[in-house]
Amino acid sequence: MDRDTAFRAFVEAHQRALTRLAYLLTGEEHLAEDLVQSVLVRMFGRWPRLSHVGNLDAYARKVMVNQYISWRRRRGSDEVPTAEPPDRAYVSEDSAVLRIVLRQALMRLTPKQRAVLVLRFYEDRTEREVADLLGCSVGTVKSQAHHALARLRTLAPELAPRLPALDDPAHSEGARR
Template sequence: MRPDEEQDYVAYVTARLPALRRLSYYLCKDEHRADDLVQSTITRLYVHWRRAREARDLHRYVDKMLVRTFLNDQRLGWWTRVWLTDRPRELPCPGGDMETKVVVHDALAQVPPRQRVVLVLRFLCDLPVTEVAELLGCSAGNVKSQTARGLARLRELLDLREFTVEEVGEHGSR
């Protein structure tokens, strides 16, 4: 990589790192694993930087890389992941009703990975259906059905009869 390209890469990653970490944490609910996902993504981005720079929307391109890295990681067996910690999980967003946030985040972690990705992108990252469909490489209808199934699963996990879309965004956002 040429020095000017490397400077562009470093500047881009430095600026986008907080957003990538936030998205990654929302997907996997573990700050260390989120950092690993981001690291894998930005390493792949470095390798493909020339091609990535030519993307129509670089942010969406990198978000798509992160989401695919997460989904690929979910397909691996549990034995490929090591979970070592001697302290309780830290949530990156203190404030608000922490108890409700923890309950919603724990329930979201139990939603199937693809549905979780759709819920995170739609409600925590506030992306429209069309952008989520583009990121995942599927139809808008598929995103809508995954959203409905994901919300139904959250309702079931939280044992709620009336669980609105606004509540997902409200309790998951910073």
């Protein structure tokens, strides 16, 4: 199989999952598409040297998270600090409303905290897998998840009953697999 055919097969097999991850990281459809395109362009340029990589999907996710964090550092924050938090409207149990509240709260986390939560709980990866993808220790994943969940509870208290408990052993490495 030639280079172009192999790369095209990889893209067809993984583009949808990569786009979903990018959207969860960025919270914006067009920015997510730009992020996926940027990652795929980088991978295509290195494609001949990637033949030694055992898990190209994991490699692409790691490149994506790193690229996203790099973009966020360059772009700065869209947040505008205020003395008082905005008034919160009553939130019904409507799942569409809860998704919007969750998205808004996720966008106020640091890029690394958001990446940890998305990889750990949305993609249901182990702490070790998340640590490998992010290039950090398992302890860092645990502390980032803990701080991110605590911040989500503060930013969107209406989500608290649906979030994993901060000290829930079911979400630790030993309880999985």
